[in-house]
Amino acid sequence: xxxxxxxxxxxxxxxxxxxxxxxxxxxxxxxxxxxxxxxxxxxxxxxxxxxxxxxxxxxxxxxxxxxxxxxxxxxxxxxxxxxxxxxxxxxxxxxxxxxxxxxxxxxxxxxxxxx
Amino acid sequence: xxxxxxxxxxxxxxxxxxxxxxxxxxxxxxxxxxxxxxxxxxxxxxxxxxxxxxxxxxxxxxxxxxxxxxxxxxxxxxxxxxxxxxxxxxxxxxxxxxxxxxxxxxxxxxxxxx
Numbered sequence: 001x002x003x004x005x006x007x008x009x010x011x012x013x014x015x016x017x018x019x020x021x022x023x024x025x026x027x028x029x030x031x032x033x034x035x036x037x038x039x040x041x042x043x044x045x046x047x048x049x050x051x052x053x054x055x056x057x058x059x060x061x062x063x064x065x066x067x068x069x070x071x072x073x074x075x076x077x078x079x080x081x082x083x084x085x086x087x088x089x090x091x092x093x094x095x096x097x098x099x100x101x102x103x104x105x106x107x108x109x110x111x112x113x114x115x
Numbered sequence: 116x117x118x119x120x121x122x123x124x125x126x127x128x129x130x131x132x133x134x135x136x137x138x139x140x141x142x143x144x145x146x147x148x149x150x151x152x153x154x155x156x157x158x159x160x161x162x163x164x165x166x167x168x169x170x171x172x173x174x175x176x177x178x179x180x181x182x183x184x185x186x187x188x189x190x191x192x193x194x195x196x197x198x199x200x201x202x203x204x205x206x207x208x209x210x211x212x213x214x215x216x217x218x219x220x221x222x223x224x225x226x227x228x229x
Contacts, residue, residue: 004158031215038122042205042221044160050215059218090158100214101147101166106158 003027006091006107014115019078021089021110029095032074034058034066034102036087043090049074081114088112117142119208119220120163127226128196136191136223138180138206147214148189150180153222159205165189176200201227 004025013019023032030051034044035058045058046077047066063085067075078085088111096112122137140146147166151159163174170182180191189206206220 019154033217035219040221042121045216045218048215056216058216090126094157094215101164103161103164104151104159105215106160 002108004091004105004107006089006110009063009108010111012113013081014114015080015082017081017114019081019112020105021076021091021112023074023091023107024074025072025091025093025105027093027095027105028071028097029093029100029105030071031094032068033092033094034064034074034076035090035092036060036085037090037109038087046076046089078112081112083114086112086114117146117208117210117218119206119218121206121220121223123223124221125224125226127228129228130198130210131195133194134192134196134200134225136204136206136225138189138191138220140187140189140206140208142208142210145211147209147211148180148182149209149217150178150189150191151205151207151219153203153205155202162191162204187224196225196227198226198227198229 033048034046037062052068065077091107120139149164150162153159165182167223173179178193184216203222203224207221209217
């Protein structure tokens with residue numbers, strides 16, 4: 001089983017619908033992240049969290065919200081999806097001894113298409 | 116705010132040729148620097164990182180990167196590429212003072228021709 005699991009892996013929805021992308025991890029890491037990947041733009045940070053009580057905005061948080069339900073779970077919501085939110089979304093974790101300098105561990109991605 | 120610029124969106128090279136993928140960052144404070152690799156249809160994996168000390172860092176598969184503070188660069192190099200190196204490469208940076216906020220560049224797609 002993957003250490004960082006994202007669901008759903010693929011989703012097609014319509015403009016105006018509410019969408020939730022979920023991420024769970026078994027690495028025991030305290031830091032969790034949501035990024036979106038667009039061709040030619042790389043990865044852009046949406047939100048990141050140190051723990052269940054500490055949520056921080058990233059570069060492009062407008063139009064998104066997050067919830068850290070537990071140390072192992074971090075969900076990303078689009079309250080009213082729009083077509084320019086069509087992208088590949090990645091969840092990542094980081095923690096342990098190298099919480100500030102170590103590797104980000106990525107999930108396999110959730111491809112979202114908004115029609 | 117910190118930012119990362121990867122000057123080349125695509126780099127085609129022949130197998131066994133050398134390659135350099137360029138990365139420049141903008142930050143007025145000390146930073147940590149990373150290179151990640153994304154193979155087709157996969158998530159990203161850490162390739163190497165610079166935290167402090169020796170400015171030349173190496174990965175286990177033959178890549179190396181050199182931190183140049185005066186030029187604010189962290190270019191990635193490999194003396195002889197293999198078909199299996201075909202992937203997209205991302206440079207990333209975080210500041211010492213906010214090390215959890217990691218910003219990525221736009222990526223460079225490395226394509227290897229036989």
